[in-house]
Amino acid sequence: MTTVVAQQHTGAPIIERIAGEFARQFSTSENGQPSLIADLRLRALEELQRLGIPTVRHEEWKYTNLFPLLAKGFTHVVGGAVQPSALENMTAPLQRWGDVVAMYNGRFVGSRDDGQVLLSLASALAADTALCARIGSLASFDDKAIVAWNTAFLNDGVVLRVPANTTLERPIVVASVLDAREHNVVVHERHFVEVGSGGFAQLVLVQRALGDGESLLNQVLEGWVGESARLVIVVVQDGPPRSHALTTHTIELAKEARVEMITVSIGGGFVRNMPEVRLSGSHADAHLYGLTLADGTMLVDHHTAVEHRVPHCTSNQLYKAILDGRATGVFNGKICVYPDAQKTSAYQANRNIVLSRRATIDAKPQLEIYANDVRCTHGCTVGRLDDEAMFYLRSRGLSKAEAEALLLTAFAEEVTTTIPISPVRDDINATIEHLLHADELA
Amino acid sequence: MKRPILEIRNLHARVGESEILRGVDLVVYPGEVHAIMGPNGSGKSTLASVLAGREDYEVTEGEVLFDGKNLLELSPEERAREGLFLAFQYPVEIPGVSTATFLKTALNELRKHRGLEPLDAMEFMTIMRQRAALVQIDPAFFSRSVNEGFSGGEKKRNEIFQLAMLEPRLAILDETDSGLDIDALRIVADGVNALRSPDRAFVIITHYQRLLNYIVPDVVHVLYRGRIIKTGTKELALELEAKGYDWIKDTAELEA
Numbered sequence: 001m002t003t004v005v006a007q008q009h010t011g012a013p014i015i016e017r018i019a020g021e022f023a024r025q026f027s028t029s030e031n032g033q034p035s036l037i038a039d040l041r042l043r044a045l046e047e048l049q050r051l052g053i054p055t056v057r058h059e060e061w062k063y064t065n066l067f068p069l070l071a072k073g074f075t076h077v078v079g080g081a082v083q084p085s086a087l088e089n090m091t092a093p094l095q096r097w098g099d100v101v102a103m104y105n106g107r108f109v110g111s112r113d114d115g116q117v118l119l120s121l122a123s124a125l126a127a128d129t130a131l132c133a134r135i136g137s138l139a140s141f142d143d144k145a146i147v148a149w150n151t152a153f154l155n156d157g158v159v160l161r162v163p164a165n166t167t168l169e170r171p172i173v174v175a176s177v178l179d180a181r182e183h184n185v186v187v188h189e190r191h192f193v194e195v196g197s198g199g200f201a202q203l204v205l206v207q208r209a210l211g212d213g214e215s216l217l218n219q220v221l222e223g224w225v226g227e228s229a230r231l232v233i234v235v236v237q238d239g240p241p242r243s244h245a246l247t248t249h250t251i252e253l254a255k256e257a258r259v260e261m262i263t264v265s266i267g268g269g270f271v272r273n274m275p276e277v278r279l280s281g282s283h284a285d286a287h288l289y290g291l292t293l294a295d296g297t298m299l300v301d302h303h304t305a306v307e308h309r310v311p312h313c314t315s316n317q318l319y320k321a322i323l324d325g326r327a328t329g330v331f332n333g334k335i336c337v338y339p340d341a342q343k344t345s346a347y348q349a350n351r352n353i354v355l356s357r358r359a360t361i362d363a364k365p366q367l368e369i370y371a372n373d374v375r376c377t378h379g380c381t382v383g384r385l386d387d388e389a390m391f392y393l394r395s396r397g398l399s400k401a402e403a404e405a406l407l408l409t410a411f412a413e414e415v416t417t418t419i420p421i422s423p424v425r426d427d428i429n430a431t432i433e434h435l436l437h438a439d440e441l442a
Numbered sequence: 443m444k445r446p447i448l449e450i451r452n453l454h455a456r457v458g459e460s461e462i463l464r465g466v467d468l469v470v471y472p473g474e475v476h477a478i479m480g481p482n483g484s485g486k487s488t489l490a491s492v493l494a495g496r497e498d499y500e501v502t503e504g505e506v507l508f509d510g511k512n513l514l515e516l517s518p519e520e521r522a523r524e525g526l527f528l529a530f531q532y533p534v535e536i537p538g539v540s541t542a543t544f545l546k547t548a549l550n551e552l553r554k555h556r557g558l559e560p561l562d563a564m565e566f567m568t569i570m571r572q573r574a575a576l577v578q579i580d581p582a583f584f585s586r587s588v589n590e591g592f593s594g595g596e597k598k599r600n601e602i603f604q605l606a607m608l609e610p611r612l613a614i615l616d617e618t619d620s621g622l623d624i625d626a627l628r629i630v631a632d633g634v635n636a637l638r639s640p641d642r643a644f645v646i647i648t649h650y651q652r653l654l655n656y657i658v659p660d661v662v663h664v665l666y667r668g669r670i671i672k673t674g675t676k677e678l679a680l681e682l683e684a685k686g687y688d689w690i691k692d693t694a695e696l697e698a
């Protein structure tokens with residue numbers, strides 16, 4: 001008995017299965033893959049084996065238990081044959097948002113690869129050893145089991161390179177299609193973004209589930225934003241409850257660079273987002289916004305880390321959640337100010353509305369401030385809807401449910417208005433309104 | 443003889459342990475304007491809140507008929523749909539909800555109740571512009587969040603604008619005049635006067651006689667310690683203004 005318990009805690013059987021899969025995929029023939037990458041994968045696997053699957057005893061995973069998720073049993077898949085029409089159907093509605101690149105089970109598909117600005121990671125790695133060396137330099141897998149898992153299965157992804165002083169007119173929409181028609185699948189994606197100095201790019205990351213099985217996306221993105229460049233990343237998590245995600249998006253900002261990361265988690269089953277921003281050039285500016293709208297047994301965990309490494313940078317985090325049913329929300333917001341990073345301004349706010357007694361929120365600010373001349377504020381609120389506002393609206397003839405929907409929509413829109421891509425913003429607002437009004441009928 | 447729009451009989455209400463309304467009687471007919479005056483803390487806002495359906499107050503005795511229906515068993519929204527309107531003493535700020543969205547939802551809700559089709563965007567805008575002009579509200583306000591960042595006077599004008607939009611059968615104005623300068627007071631009064639009609643009644647709660655120079659009441663009541671202790675014509679308001687509330691308090695104590 002004791003051994004079973006111990007095994008459960010380290011997730012040893014899961015790690016064993018992962019190692020078996022690794023052996024099957026990579027050890028036989030590394031045909032054509034640069035040895036740098038093969039080496040990276042192997043080290044990542046070893047780190048994963050050393051760490052094991054993090055349990056709730058791990059400080060960073062205290063509120064988020066991976067085991068019920070992993071117990072579903074996922075099969076590693078990479079690419080495979082799919083009817084182009086099936087992909088078309090899923091991605092066509094996204095054309096409104098920008099130029100769509102489809103990832104099918106972790107494989108870059110379609111003809112978008114132009115060999116210059118936008119290309120598949122697999123083809124880029126084959127041609128570019130300098131790139132191989134940079135993979136993993138931002139999203140390190142040391143002490144990070146999920147990144148280690150991803151790196152061990154590093155295959156493909158999107159490489160976006162925006163030349164200096166170039167503006168991409170249309171946003172790039174990366175649609176991650178996970179095909180769970182045959183079995184539950186886990187898919188690893190690795191993306192690489194570089195915006196040259198003075199450049200501007202907008203990226204939308206969205207996940208789509210095919211079939212009735214459960215699907216888990218482990219997505220890692222490394223992004224460099226050059227001097228005075230700007231990068232927008234909108235993460236749209238609006239899938240069905242059988243669609244799960246682990247995301248690690250790590251961005252480094254040069255001098256006067258700016259990043260805006262907006263994560264909208266209004267669907268899915270188990271969602272853990274780990275955005276990380278390093279402010280490495282003075283006057284860099286980071287904006288991280290998140291919205292959670294969770295019902296049923298959904299779990300959404302926003303685990304942020306903002307590192308102020310140099311003086312005169314600003315960061316702003318706003319994460320809001322509306323939780324209903326038996327949903328769980330987690331917010332862990334880390335701000336780290338290095339000893340030299342004087343004149344830092346770092347703000348963080350976490351606001352939650354809990355609509356049901358069985359829904360829970362765990363919120364934890366984590367401030368590590370080693371400089372003395374900084375402005376840093378953080379605040380967390382957990383509440384219900386304002387009674388005065390409810391009465392005011394009802395006294396004008398709005399039903400209780402309508403008044404609630406109106407107030408919740410307003411609460412949510414504080415986050416969605418930060419999405420600078422208007423078709424994305426409009427569609428998301430419409431979905432949110434629909435979700436909040438659907439409750440009204442129930 | 444017309445049926446009263448509002449009949450309050452022996453109304454008692456409390457908050458927690460303290461009884462605030464202690465037997466209020468009031469009958470209002472369509473077309474009438476009643477003023478309710480009284481010192482601070484008499485229970486004027488409590489009466490308005492009980493009528494609008496605020497849940498903090500418990501009615502322990504008495505009854506209220508609105509157009510012949512038992513008002514007290516209706517939810518706040520049902521009361522509004524039946525044609526009751528309260529202009530709040532302290533209008534609530536609602537960040538993120540635009541005045542236009544709010545009023546469109548409210549108005550269409552009332553229309554649905556009356557068996558009317560919802561208004562389309564164009565029709566709604568036309569009505570909004572027209573009614574806003576009545577209280578000199580700038581159409582720029584339509585896209586702003588309800589009452590957010592409004593001055594005291596703007597909030598009060600916004601209440602009368604909503605009244606004009608929703609066209610209630612009975613409007614209760616709770617100290618709409620307080621905090622208004624003379625120009626704003628005139629705007630509000632002109633708006634109210636324009637909305638007077640034979641089918642519509644007003645109950646105007648005020649601490650001062652000033653507003654009643656502009657909106658001339660048919661009946662004036664004095665509420666004191668949870669009871670209406672005196673009822674008269676508009677001259678009663680002038681008398682109160684001249685003699686002060688102490689005069690009425692003394693009278694009340696004599697009668698008690």
Ligand SMILES: Nc1ncnc2c1ncn2[C@@H]1O[C@H](COP(=O)(O)OP(=O)(O)O)[C@@H](O)[C@H]1O
Nearest residue numbers: 457462480481482483484485486487488489498
């Ligand atoms: N929600 C409440 N909780 C506790 N006491 C209240 C509440 N509302 C009113 N009161 C009390 O009831 C009395 C009457 O208040 P109110 O109706 O506001 O008077 P008015 O509007 O005439 O100034 C006051 O003593 C006030 O403190």
Ligand SMILES: [Mg+2]
Nearest residue numbers: 486487531617
């Ligand atoms: Mg009052």
